[in-house]
Amino acid sequence: MIPAVDETHDPALRSWVESANEGSDFPIQNLPFGVFRPADSMVAPRVGIAIGDMILDVGAARGAGHFTAAAGEAAKACMAPALNDLMALGRSAWAALRRQVSAILRQGSSAAAARQELLVPMADADMMLPARVNDYSDFYASIHHATNVGSMFRPDSPLLPNYKYVPIGYHGRASSLLASGAHVRRPNGQRKEPDAPAPVFGPSRSLDYECEVGIFVGPGTMLGEPLPMRSAAEHLFGFCLVNDWSARDIQSWEYQPLGPFLSKSFATTVSPWVITADALAPFRIPAFVRPVGDPSPLPYLQDDDDASRGGVDLSLEVFLRTRSMRERGATPTRLSRAHFADMYWTMAQMLVHHASNGCNLRPGDLLASGTVSGPEKSARGCMLELTWRGKEPLSLPDGETRTFLEDGDELILRGECVRSGYVRIGFGECRGTILPAPAGPG
Amino acid sequence: MIPAVDETHDPALRSWVESANEGSDFPIQNLPFGVFRPADSMVAPRVGIAIGDMILDVGAARGAGHFTAAAGEAAKACMAPALNDLMALGRSAWAALRRQVSAILRQGSSAAAARQELLVPMADADMMLPARVNDYSDFYASIHHATNVGSMFRPDSPLLPNYKYVPIGYHGRASSLLASGAHVRRPNGQRKEPDAPAPVFGPSRSLDYECEVGIFVGPGTMLGEPLPMRSAAEHLFGFCLVNDWSARDIQSWEYQPLGPFLSKSFATTVSPWVITADALAPFRIPAFVRPVGDPSPLPYLQDDDDASRGGVDLSLEVFLRTRSMRERGATPTRLSRAHFADMYWTMAQMLVHHASNGCNLRPGDLLASGTVSGPEKSARGCMLELTWRGKEPLSLPDGETRTFLEDGDELILRGECVRSGYVRIGFGECRGTILPAPAGPG
Numbered sequence: 001m002i003p004a005v006d007e008t009h010d011p012a013l014r015s016w017v018e019s020a021n022e023g024s025d026f027p028i029q030n031l032p033f034g035v036f037r038p039a040d041s042m043v044a045p046r047v048g049i050a051i052g053d054m055i056l057d058v059g060a061a062r063g064a065g066h067f068t069a070a071a072g073e074a075a076k077a078c079m080a081p082a083l084n085d086l087m088a089l090g091r092s093a094w095a096a097l098r099r100q101v102s103a104i105l106r107q108g109s110s111a112a113a114a115r116q117e118l119l120v121p122m123a124d125a126d127m128m129l130p131a132r133v134n135d136y137s138d139f140y141a142s143i144h145h146a147t148n149v150g151s152m153f154r155p156d157s158p159l160l161p162n163y164k165y166v167p168i169g170y171h172g173r174a175s176s177l178l179a180s181g182a183h184v185r186r187p188n189g190q191r192k193e194p195d196a197p198a199p200v201f202g203p204s205r206s207l208d209y210e211c212e213v214g215i216f217v218g219p220g221t222m223l224g225e226p227l228p229m230r231s232a233a234e235h236l237f238g239f240c241l242v243n244d245w246s247a248r249d250i251q252s253w254e255y256q257p258l259g260p261f262l263s264k265s266f267a268t269t270v271s272p273w274v275i276t277a278d279a280l281a282p283f284r285i286p287a288f289v290r291p292v293g294d295p296s297p298l299p300y301l302q303d304d305d306d307a308s309r310g311g312v313d314l315s316l317e318v319f320l321r322t323r324s325m326r327e328r329g330a331t332p333t334r335l336s337r338a339h340f341a342d343m344y345w346t347m348a349q350m351l352v353h354h355a356s357n358g359c360n361l362r363p364g365d366l367l368a369s370g371t372v373s374g375p376e377k378s379a380r381g382c383m384l385e386l387t388w389r390g391k392e393p394l395s396l397p398d399g400e401t402r403t404f405l406e407d408g409d410e411l412i413l414r415g416e417c418v419r420s421g422y423v424r425i426g427f428g429e430c431r432g433t434i435l436p437a438p439a440g441p442g
Numbered sequence: 443m444i445p446a447v448d449e450t451h452d453p454a455l456r457s458w459v460e461s462a463n464e465g466s467d468f469p470i471q472n473l474p475f476g477v478f479r480p481a482d483s484m485v486a487p488r489v490g491i492a493i494g495d496m497i498l499d500v501g502a503a504r505g506a507g508h509f510t511a512a513a514g515e516a517a518k519a520c521m522a523p524a525l526n527d528l529m530a531l532g533r534s535a536w537a538a539l540r541r542q543v544s545a546i547l548r549q550g551s552s553a554a555a556a557r558q559e560l561l562v563p564m565a566d567a568d569m570m571l572p573a574r575v576n577d578y579s580d581f582y583a584s585i586h587h588a589t590n591v592g593s594m595f596r597p598d599s600p601l602l603p604n605y606k607y608v609p610i611g612y613h614g615r616a617s618s619l620l621a622s623g624a625h626v627r628r629p630n631g632q633r634k635e636p637d638a639p640a641p642v643f644g645p646s647r648s649l650d651y652e653c654e655v656g657i658f659v660g661p662g663t664m665l666g667e668p669l670p671m672r673s674a675a676e677h678l679f680g681f682c683l684v685n686d687w688s689a690r691d692i693q694s695w696e697y698q699p700l701g702p703f704l705s706k707s708f709a710t711t712v713s714p715w716v717i718t719a720d721a722l723a724p725f726r727i728p729a730f731v732r733p734v735g736d737p738s739p740l741p742y743l744q745d746d747d748d749a750s751r752g753g754v755d756l757s758l759e760v761f762l763r764t765r766s767m768r769e770r771g772a773t774p775t776r777l778s779r780a781h782f783a784d785m786y787w788t789m790a791q792m793l794v795h796h797a798s799n800g801c802n803l804r805p806g807d808l809l810a811s812g813t814v815s816g817p818e819k820s821a822r823g824c825m826l827e828l829t830w831r832g833k834e835p836l837s838l839p840d841g842e843t844r845t846f847l848e849d850g851d852e853l854i855l856r857g858e859c860v861r862s863g864y865v866r867i868g869f870g871e872c873r874g875t876i877l878p879a880p881a882g883p884g
Contacts, residue, residue, distance in 0.1 A: 134576070135617050140700060150699070160698050165641050166632055170700040171613035171707070175577050175802045176665055185666035187799035190608055190740065199607050201740050201798075223618055223709070224627035224880055250799070256602050257592070258582060258612040259701020262799040265613070267665070298632065298643050356643075357629035357692070357704040358880060360617045438666055438800060 019052030025426020047078035127272035131364035173265035189250035203437035204247035229303030232348035271430035310346035323408030461494030467868020489520035569714035573806035615707035631692035645879035646689035671745030674790035683872035713872035752788035765850030
């Protein structure tokens, strides 16, 4: 069952952390989990919960006796330097912890007196990857993205016949998952111009981003044991933002017949705060309604719950700040805004499809949605689509132009859920800046 | 530099473990590493070295003071329940340990007196996966396999234009890597007959194996730092056998445009003994010589050392034992025999290509070669090729036929290196038996 709205979503709730009450991404109704380390320290990373511009140190709160037995197991799992143990516990443990954290941070709580011990300013913390990701899989769930890209790479068959039946995905590279803020080196690789007799090796000339939504798996599944749709929500801990950096020239040359490999594996950036499925309960909406004439999903991908609330009313924005903008102190410029509700497949369908062959999922596995693009030009979630493979360069406010990313460019993803009668939930940022390519090997 | 032949390869060496001197896969010249646990026990898995039909318990040998300081660090790394720590240490540590293990197991060593404490019979041990594999990548390095498969799936363009330039690969699934001997459930999945209007979901009807060679990464590489060919051998700990189980009907429907996913991720079986690059020094041969007219590899994939000794003179055999053969006590029947020397790309080229975009490799990462097929029909390394997609069923000795694998079929991969003047090195077995598909989800 998809989590229900409860008292922790009450828009009247306010926190004794004042910055949480002022339109922050992290009001007391959000309470996302992350892993942080006090900046410039060598202490082990630990689990925190974002509240306004502060981080609640869960270990400190536990040590001070703020949790009762009902949340004891979940609070103990937060002593690890990654969220995997908490993710493994399951929905009732998560909900118990959320209720108690909400109470601790609420105006009137006695915990406010221990502000100094419990809170670390975000400005004084380094954020880590939220989990040890054993396996990372990436999907292709936006039919708008698939159609746009397909019409560039395969003009004769933009949307392949399997698309409306199979939640298309592939295995990604886990080793190069990066915490938000880490710089990204432009990759070297093989590229081949259409008329050239042979490929050349060198820095990618068409480095791109992809704005995606990720989910972290909660309790795992057993090898050989598929997951029914009705149980999918029990295995979905929470959501994040993912930038699936992509070298389009490397991709177009390498991707047949086994799919993208080095065009993607040089870096994937993940936002630091995991927005729990519990926090998003007020923002669940019906899954994408397929146009008349499209086939229904096969039975193993159908579920009443999913049809009624399988979607998430989440808006995604992409911002670019070039080196010159940074030097002038200019604010980032928005490149696009898209809606996660436009995805052809829900995250539950991706989870269930992934496990349908018996493949085992483990706590902390990351599944990303693929580029989130909408039907409008302003909702295209990567530069490949925005510039139509470089043919229609973007004009930036200060007169610069871009076909793809240049060295020094900083790319920022943001996400938010807004609904009348509820407090806005933000996703924080997923951020990375491009460094020049290294000298090639050899 | 590729390891050199030294005194540990001397064919005159004999062990006080008698079974090692009698044509075993594991003579004293081999000394492969694995992770074992005494059968039916709950003790932690530990590192062992195969010798004849016994396992040297490295921890026991260390505890008894058999290692001197030169091998101290490597022996200590073997206290872990996986080989990752040893793999991370690098070539000089591995070589020091090998020299001392060779001395300990040699006829005349005082260690023979401690036989009871140092050895565990293989028959009394369960073998684990050799390493915690964080990332598993699979290549496509046999041009014969690529051409055969391509001509079935894409008759108009069997070998794609990138093949002779790019060591084609894709990311595999790490969670479903299995130790040899584990049963493999037939996967459910979507398949679509060419003339059917829509796909159906159910047990795969064309379950296949792929006979591959795997390598385990030794010391890792840093993100953003490519690996030059001249350093590749420093990062290659050892070799194993890999069975990349494949559901061909799921694969042909799902694989465009992002490559194989659920058709592979239900299970991949890995042989338990890692044959070190050191052990294989006498069997290194020149890399595959490309036919006249084929392009040279791009410079980042070229190296003198690789050209002269980048290949491995390794033969691979595939055996099948059906349920009926097992019930009758019949020996497995051989389906094919292929030579790893026929691969278009060397493992060093695959490693260097993998890191060429800055993707970081970690100790214990597994890279598999892709199906090893040769030019002869008898050297085709999967059933898809042997039966030409089911059109030419195999006739088994007892009158049974096979187009693909049936429930109850047991598949066994074996490998060996043979060279005049040296003792034969075996790879042991990579084994798995097919179980019926589970009830579908939903």
